[in-house]
Amino acid sequence: MRPSVGFAAVKLLEDxxxxxxxxxxxxxxxxxxxxxxxxxxxxxxxxxxxTFKDFDYVVAPSGSCAGTIRKHYPELFEDDxxxxxxxxxxASKTYELTSFLxxxxxxxxxxxxxxxxxxxxxxxxxxxxxxxxxxxxxxxxSVKGLTLVEMTDSDVCCGFGGTFAVKYSDIxxxxxxxxxxxxxxxxxxxxxxxxxxxxxxxxxxxxxxxxPIAVRHVAEVLAGMTDEPAIGLAKDVGRK
Amino acid sequence: MSARDEIFANIRRSLGVxxxxxxxxxxxxxxxxxxxxxxxxxxxxxxxxxxxxxxxxMAEASLATVTEVxxxxxxxxxxxxxxxxxxxxxxxxxxxxLRLKAMPWGxxxxxxxxxxxxxxxxxxxxxxxxxxxxxxxxxxxSGPENPSTLNFLPDNHIIVVSAKDIASDYESVWNRVRFAFxxxxxxxxxxxxxxxxxxxxxxxxxxxxAHGPRRLHVVVVRxx
Amino acid sequence: MNVHSxxxxxxxxxxxxxxxxxxxxxxxxxxxxxxxxxxxAADKLPEFEALRDSARDIKNxxxxxxxxxxxxxxxxxxxxxxxxxxxxxxxxxxEIILEICREADAKTVTKGKSMISxxxxxNHYLEAxxxxxIETDLGEYIIQLRNELPSHIIAPAVHLNATQVEQDFRRxxxxxxxxxxxxxxVQLLTExxxxxxxxxxxxxxxxxxxxxxxxxxxxxxxxTNxxxGDLTQILPKTHIVLASLxxxxxxxxxxxxxxxxxxxSATGQEMSVYTTFSTGxxxxxxxxxxxxxxxxxxxxxxxxxxxxxxxxxxxxxxCGACMNHCPVYHAVGxxxxxxxxxxxxxxxxxxxLIGVDQAGHLPNASxxxxxxxxxxxxxxxxxxxxxxxxEREFERHLTPASVRSGLSFWGxxxxxxxxxxxxxxxxxxGLAFAGRQRGRFxxxxxxxxxxxxxxxxxxxxxxxxxxxxxxxxGKTA
Numbered sequence: 034m035r036p037s038v039g040f041a042a043v044k045l046l047e048d049x050x051x052x053x054x055x056x057x058x059x060x061x062x063x064x065x066x067x068x069x070x071x072x073x074x075x076x077x078x079x080x081x082x083x084t085f086k087d088f089d090y091v092v093a094p095s096g097s098c099a100g101t102i103r104k105h106y107p108e109l110f111e112d113d114x115x116x117x118x119x120x121x122x123x124a125s126k127t128y129e130l131t132s133f134l135x136x137x138x139x140x141x142x143x144x145x146x147x148x149x150x151x152x153x154x155x156x157x158x159x160x161x162x163x164x165x166x167x168x169x170x171x172x173x174x175s176v177k178g179l180t181l182v183e184m185t186d187s188d189v190c191c192g193f194g195g196t197f198a199v200k201y202s203d204i205x206x207x208x209x210x211x212x213x214x215x216x217x218x219x220x221x222x223x224x225x226x227x228x229x230x231x232x233x234x235x236x237x238x239x240x241x242x243x244x245p246i247a248v249r250h251v252a253e254v255l256a257g258m259t260d261e262p263a264i265g266l267a268k269d270v271g272r273k
Numbered sequence: 274m275s276a277r278d279e280i281f282a283n284i285r286r287s288l289g290v291x292x293x294x295x296x297x298x299x300x301x302x303x304x305x306x307x308x309x310x311x312x313x314x315x316x317x318x319x320x321x322x323x324x325x326x327x328x329x330x331m332a333e334a335s336l337a338t339v340t341e342v343x344x345x346x347x348x349x350x351x352x353x354x355x356x357x358x359x360x361x362x363x364x365x366x367x368x369x370x371l372r373l374k375a376m377p378w379g380x381x382x383x384x385x386x387x388x389x390x391x392x393x394x395x396x397x398x399x400x401x402x403x404x405x406x407x408x409x410x411x412x413x414x415s416g417p418e419n420p421s422t423l424n425f426l427p428d429n430h431i432i433v434v435s436a437k438d439i440a441s442d443y444e445s446v447w448n449r450v451r452f453a454f455x456x457x458x459x460x461x462x463x464x465x466x467x468x469x470x471x472x473x474x475x476x477x478x479x480x481x482x483a484h485g486p487r488r489l490h491v492v493v494v495r496x497x
Numbered sequence: 498m499n500v501h502s503x504x505x506x507x508x509x510x511x512x513x514x515x516x517x518x519x520x521x522x523x524x525x526x527x528x529x530x531x532x533x534x535x536x537x538a539a540d541k542l543p544e545f546e547a548l549r550d551s552a553r554d555i556k557n558x559x560x561x562x563x564x565x566x567x568x569x570x571x572x573x574x575x576x577x578x579x580x581x582x583x584x585x586x587x588x589x590x591x592e593i594i595l596e597i598c599r600e601a602d603a604k605t606v607t608k609g610k611s612m613i614s615x616x617x618x619x620n621h622y623l624e625a626x627x628x629x630x631i632e633t634d635l636g637e638y639i640i641q642l643r644n645e646l647p648s649h650i651i652a653p654a655v656h657l658n659a660t661q662v663e664q665d666f667r668r669x670x671x672x673x674x675x676x677x678x679x680x681x682x683v684q685l686l687t688e689x690x691x692x693x694x695x696x697x698x699x700x701x702x703x704x705x706x707x708x709x710x711x712x713x714x715x716x717x718x719x720x721t722n723x724x725x726g727d728l729t730q731i732l733p734k735t736h737i738v739l740a741s742l743x744x745x746x747x748x749x750x751x752x753x754x755x756x757x758x759x760x761x762s763a764t765g766q767e768m769s770v771y772t773t774f775s776t777g778x779x780x781x782x783x784x785x786x787x788x789x790x791x792x793x794x795x796x797x798x799x800x801x802x803x804x805x806x807x808x809x810x811x812x813x814x815x816c817g818a819c820m821n822h823c824p825v826y827h828a829v830g831x832x833x834x835x836x837x838x839x840x841x842x843x844x845x846x847x848x849x850l851i852g853v854d855q856a857g858h859l860p861n862a863s864x865x866x867x868x869x870x871x872x873x874x875x876x877x878x879x880x881x882x883x884x885x886x887x888e889r890e891f892e893r894h895l896t897p898a899s900v901r902s903g904l905s906f907w908g909x910x911x912x913x914x915x916x917x918x919x920x921x922x923x924x925x926x927g928l929a930f931a932g933r934q935r936g937r938f939x940x941x942x943x944x945x946x947x948x949x950x951x952x953x954x955x956x957x958x959x960x961x962x963x964x965x966x967x968x969x970x971g972k973t974a
């Protein structure tokens with residue numbers, strides 16, 4: 034969808050002294066897992082476990098992917114001690130990007146500038162599965178020129194929920210409507226979050242409502258890589 | 274098979290219980306005997322004046338009013354004053370509690386009646402078994418001394434509690450109940466009361482005096 | 498037969514709820530009040546998290562020894578002069594209750610708030626048998642006048658506004674002056690108090706639920722703020738306690754641990770106003786209290802949940818925190834769930850009690866945002882248990898065909914990295930090309946649900962893997 038997020042993550046990790054590799058991979062399996070398809074989920078989890086077994090750390094610019102690996106892979110192999118050990122090993126070295134930078138690498142500031150006010154949405158997976166709340170805010174505070182204004186209920190779900198957004202579109206629509214109002218009420222021209230699913234949902238709603246708010250992954254701002262148009266925009270026409 | 278037997282059989286089957294249950298029975302027996310206390314908040318773990326002060330703060334936070342008197346002999350005057358200050362009639366209903374009966378009600382103009390409430394009483398006084406400082410809660414025990422109806426039917430409920438009976442935590446009250454009634458036995462009713470009756474059922478707006486008393490007034494008796 | 502369910506029509510129920518202006522206005526009362534109050538209460542007690550662990554452990558321990566604690570409880574109730582009845586299901590429970598009411602020659606029955614009584618549909622049954630049940634909790638009284646189910650487990654009338662309550666009172670309390678002022682909530686409360694006071698005093702039987710049952714002493718515990726539960730049980734000659742099996746705890750100490758998390762999680766109070774411990778009928782010399790004390794222990798599906806992954810649901814103490822914090826509940830309210838228990842706890846419990854074929858929507862209608870689990874006082878992993886239901890549905894082929902085929906289509910590629918790479922590259926390139934003008938789509942095939950409410954942002958065009966191969970691997974290879 035948005036390779037610039039991955040490249041922003043790579044830049045942040047390399048700036049912090051990491052050697053980054055991106056082995057060929059598909060998906061962590063969360064869509065299947067949350068739809069009740071345990072078989073496919075296990076299949077995909079095993080692939081992931083094998084793919085990443087020789088790395089020191091696995092970092093995802095996504096709370097929901099990292100959360101799936103950290104919290105749910107061990108649950109998937111509850112009855113399989115052999116794979117459970119492997120799943121635990123992967124889980125314990127997998128991190129969401131900002132939490133890896135702050136909690137593991139001890140990064141306190143990033144070398145980036147962003148001229149403007151932003152507001153930040155806490156994705157549910159990051160916040161409640163991985164306890165990511167202070168880390169992105171700490172890093173954003175070090176971006177030159179950036180001001181963070183908190184929205185009301187930044188910790189409340191945006192209504193995405195994977196297939197929920199399509200299966201229960203009426204309810205999802207109502208939830209994202211409330212989120213969009215809270216975003217808009219901050220008057221911040223830019224909305225940031227750490228999960229592409231939430232970002233797509235909120236960006237799609239804001240553009241549908243005609244709100245000229247630029248929506249970006251937090252990594253893009255932290256890496257100073259905001260040349261690409263914001264999510265859902267042909268070119269950057271965000272509120273200034 | 275009776276409903277009872279089938280339910281027990283189903284529980285045991287679901288739990289995978291078969292055959293020898295000596296260990297399970299021992300575990301259960303042990304827990305019932307020992308009654309471990311669990312996590313007790315440090316908030317209430319204070320004594321003396323500090324504990325009384327905490328009780329008062331917490332009771333007031335629950336929207337009760339609290340007054341202190343230095344001896345049981347001062348209770349009637351204090352209650353008479355409370356009723357007058359709130360423009361309430363000088364009537365008072367109470368049970369047969371000996372501590373209450375021994376108080377000099379004759380020194381006031383209060384019209385005293387005795388026995389359980391039948392619904393028409395505006396004011397009642399009860400004597401608490403104890404209090405709990407942790408949350409400003411009063412522990413009431415049913416019986417001829419303090420009928421349960423007095424806790425709920427009158428508009429204004431006054432509870433007298435001895436300072437020495439105010440405990441740090443609920444568990445200390447349970448210890449006293451066990452001492453008074455025997456381990457494993459209880460009076461018909463124990464009421465923990467924390468503030469006056471209220472409801473938030475209409476638009477989540479807090480309103481006092483739903484079905485029980487609109488006012489809860491606590492008189493703490495300081496003498497030992 | 499349990500109470501009738503409209504859970505299969507969840508989507509229609511939800512759509513109706515979203516367009517119900519009165520409901521949406523009332524739901525605003527849930528969104529902040531409960532959440533802020535709970536947080537303040539939790540923050541004020543440094544031991545709150547440790548108490549949640551303690552509460553969870555007590556419930557787990559009890560469930561693992563449920564048969565033995567039930568036996569202990571039963572013998573203590575009998576020793577205190579009470580009667581214990583066991584009911585396998587709703588029908589048996591209703592028959593037992595009716596029989597006790599008939600023995601008491603009951604004409605009217607007052608009722609304290611009890612979710613299990615909603616589950617077994619006791620009110621309609623009593624009415625059909627000539628006995629008048631009167632709900633006495635203010636919220637329950639209001640919804641009884643409207644012939645509705647509660648929309649929330651601790652705030653049954655939370656879906657209503659004061660003006661609606663006023664209309665109901667005017668419709669039903671016809672003996673009162675038609676010109677009376679009922680514009681303030683306190684006037685509604687005062688009127689209900691007066692009407693119900695007479696009912697309390699006249700009732701022949703009082704039925705309450707139980708928040709907890711104590712094995713050590715044979716005690717049943719109810720928690721209320723209004724005092725209605727107490728007037729229900731101390732005034733009539735007969736007190737009937739209805740409780741499902743999992744309400745048991747070992748000791749008074751254990752009950753005290755759970756009480757420390759219950760009110761704080763529910764309403765943010767340090768302790769509810771009235772916590773009442775009842776043991777048997779009135780004692781000799783007692784000036785008041787019921788002469789007969791009956792406990793009806795109801796299974797209705799619980800014993801079969803033990804030993805399964807849904808056993809954890811039996812820890813639930815019915816505080817309502819999960820629904821208070823649920824974005825889906827906030828959006829559609831409780832009635833949309835279509836049965837007795839709404840919100841996240843209902844989404845897990847309802848399929849256990851009425852079948853996942855009936856209630857299959859409920860565990861699916863969640864974003865898995867996890868806020869419910871984060872506030873549950875007994876740490877029930879609600880999203881995990883909803884996911885377990887989704888797995889059961891998938892195994893039993895109850896998952897909608899469109900979802901199944903979409904998943905297997907996607908799964909086919911996800912299991913084949915080379916194909917996945919090609920497919921995602923093609924899809925991203927295609928979508929980016931098609932969306933290059935506006936950067937978004939207002940319509941896409943197979944995405945009606947998404948594009949009904951929001952645009953679909955166009956991708957950048959390349960996949961991460963493709964660009965990575967091009968920029969990095971190209972350099973090193």
